[in-house]
Amino acid sequence: MATLINQANTTGLEYDSGQHDASSAYWTWAFGDSILFRAGAEEASNMWQKHPEANCEFWRFSISSQSWIKLDDTTIGKHSSRTYSVRCNDTSLGSPAVSYNGNDSYLFAFKVQTTRGESFRCNDRIRVYNVGTSNIYDSDVKGKYIYGRSLDYAYRYHLSSSGPTITLTDSWLTTAGLRGTKITTALKKRMISVKSAIAKT
Amino acid sequence: MIEELITQIDTQKIKDTLDNINIQIPSIAGDIFDTFASPRLSIVQLDYIGGEYEIAKFYITMNSNVEIALNSTYEFNVLNFCLDNDGDTIYAYDAQGQEVLGYYINRDALSGYNNSTYMRKSTGDIYIPPFRAMTGEFETIREQWFQTEKLLCYSEKLDGRMCFYITVNLELDYQIKEDLFVSGVE
Numbered sequence: 001m002a003t004l005i006n007q008a009n010t011t012g013l014e015y016d017s018g019q020h021d022a023s024s025a026y027w028t029w030a031f032g033d034s035i036l037f038r039a040g041a042e043e044a045s046n047m048w049q050k051h052p053e054a055n056c057e058f059w060r061f062s063i064s065s066q067s068w069i070k071l072d073d074t075t076i077g078k079h080s081s082r083t084y085s086v087r088c089n090d091t092s093l094g095s096p097a098v099s100y101n102g103n104d105s106y107l108f109a110f111k112v113q114t115t116r117g118e119s120f121r122c123n124d125r126i127r128v129y130n131v132g133t134s135n136i137y138d139s140d141v142k143g144k145y146i147y148g149r150s151l152d153y154a155y156r157y158h159l160s161s162s163g164p165t166i167t168l169t170d171s172w173l174t175t176a177g178l179r180g181t182k183i184t185t186a187l188k189k190r191m192i193s194v195k196s197a198i199a200k201t
Numbered sequence: 202m203i204e205e206l207i208t209q210i211d212t213q214k215i216k217d218t219l220d221n222i223n224i225q226i227p228s229i230a231g232d233i234f235d236t237f238a239s240p241r242l243s244i245v246q247l248d249y250i251g252g253e254y255e256i257a258k259f260y261i262t263m264n265s266n267v268e269i270a271l272n273s274t275y276e277f278n279v280l281n282f283c284l285d286n287d288g289d290t291i292y293a294y295d296a297q298g299q300e301v302l303g304y305y306i307n308r309d310a311l312s313g314y315n316n317s318t319y320m321r322k323s324t325g326d327i328y329i330p331p332f333r334a335m336t337g338e339f340e341t342i343r344e345q346w347f348q349t350e351k352l353l354c355y356s357e358k359l360d361g362r363m364c365f366y367i368t369v370n371l372e373l374d375y376q377i378k379e380d381l382f383v384s385g386v387e
Binding site for chain 1: 241243244260262265266267268281282283291306308309311312320353354366368370
């Protein structure tokens with residue numbers, strides 16, 4: 001079991017998308033030790049519209065099986081929300097309905113797709129925490145030669161409208177750029193993926 | 202298109218009207234008048250004559266069950282409301298608490314590309330979902346508004362008017378007065 005990161009103190013926050021409607025590209029992706037995601041549905045903007053409903057999904061990419069595993073698939077409606085967490089004790093976005101606290105996955109996918117009503121009345125928000133503040137970083141990877149990603153971001157908010165069939169060789173996921181590089185704190189954003197073990201070849 | 206439309210709306214006149222009317226709460230309304238959100242201009246009705254249009258109605262959402270409609274000169278037109286236990290009906294009342302007309306509404310028609318009717322007014326007018334193409338001179342206008350994703354529905358009225366209902370969702374930044382809605386009608 002991985003050590004849960006208590007992010008009640010948000011100094012470790014690497015990225016916060018803010019709350020936005022999920023009207024177009026409703027799949028979000030993130031690498032991370034510690035992640036929070038919240039899907040929400042408001043009421044219709046007027047009485048002539050149907051109240052919104054959204055399909056919410058939570059997936060992890062398994063290191064051991066090298067495949068996507070669905071953790072949750074549910075529908076939320078008017079004035080409701082659903083929160084997912086990854087190795088995180090922070091409940092600032094609500095108490096998690098589903099949590100993943102294992103250490104077989106560091107890449108996750110989240111979906112909020114409006115299935116009824118006005119899409120702009122459904123929304124989502126993701127918070128990705130800085131691996132540099134975690135015990136995992138210090139004990140496992142700091143200063144070691146590992147496989148780091150080529151790009152400096154570990155999250156793609158509202159990347160696409162299809163998933164989780166993301167190509168694992170996409171530029172933001174590939175490890176080619178830093179393969180065998182010594183990872184320092186300055187490269188911590190790239191380190192978040194170090195354990196994803198997607199392309200350690 | 203939507204930006205141009207919004208520039209033609211005088212929100213101060215809407216606030217002035219809301220400041221100077223008292224509306225009787227209909228006796229069948231239950232508790233839907235107990236709490237209100239910040240009023241929002243949610244929809245405007247555009248009446249097209251040839252290639253020109255005029256704003257014929259302003260629909261102001263008070264909460265998810267209650268709406269006030271103003272006419273083209275920003276005067277009170279009608280109070281619309283729906284009940285939680287009677288979702289297929291929208292009632293229209295005057296300011297004295299008397300029913301003037303009603304609508305049968307099938308909101309599912311907005312999300313299905315089928316032939317079901319979206320709404321029927323007690324006067325006989327039919328309302329069509331925005332994605333359904335029409336014939337004649339107004340199809341280009343329907344298509345343009347549909348592309349903006351702001352078209353709620355349209356209706357060719359029995360009196361000959363072609364009406365388009367545009368979602369604007371304009372916050373009014375306005376606090377309603379305490380006696381906008383008053384009780385007392387049995």
